[in-house]
Amino acid sequence: MKRILPILLCASAAACSTGGQVNPDVMQIATAPLTCSDKTQCDLWWQRAQDWVRAHSRYEVQTATDTLIQTTGPGGGRRLLAYEITKSVNNDGTATIGFAAHCDSSLGCKPNPWSAGAAFKQFVRSGVDAPIPGADAVDAPAAGGAQAPASP
Template sequence: MNKVLVATLCIVAAGCSTQGQVNPDVMQIATAPLTCTSKSQCDAWWQRAHTWVTAHSRYEVTSATDSLIQTAGPDGGNRALAFEITKAPNNDGTSTIGFAAHCDSALGCRPNPWEAGADFKQFVRGNTPGAASTSSSGHAAGTSGQSTSSPTGEPVSQ
């Protein structure tokens, strides 16, 4: 009986040892700035951002303005992502669209916030069909309520 318990605990521990790892290609896409260069491009990208959030959030959109798309949540202990998308004008006439995602679970978020960020940015740019964002690796990331900034300064939860 004890041998079975020890073997089971070892398997569970081994499964947890890879949690939080993100494919470097996904990380690169997720941290790349999302900068639109013209009003028409910014308007189109902002509409696509709203479409993506509406399709991928388990929470309702609570705010949708010309500079903010925000969902409710996260609920206590829930692994579902809450989103905050911002659009900020730059001095050179371009605008940068920021992406932030976080959950409130000690077990991590589902989907993985980095993968969700990469999917969001590809969809907004028009590089993917916008399939539902789920973690194909099954890896959870993050800790309860923790958000960090990417190397480009954009807030990204992990």
């Protein structure tokens, strides 16, 4: 028993130390600005944003306006992501779409907020819901960090 406890502690520490790492390619996609160039493109991208949130959120959409898409949650220590998507119109007629995702668990979120952000932005830009190379699957659990900061 005396030998098992140190082995278990080392194994759990090793698992925690690598769980919070994010693939740099995923980070780059997730943090890249999402700026549409004109009203037609912005309307299309905003519709895609709503479609993605409705398809990927385990929480219900609480608010859906011309400038905000917000789900209920998170709560109760759950690992599921809640989303808040914003649209800010710029002076030059473009608009920036922001993405924020967070959960209520110290064990990490499911899916990983960075991978979800990258998948969201890829879908909004292309209309294709495809996995991001090097990312966790959007439904895979992620250890460490319970929130991806809002990014444009």
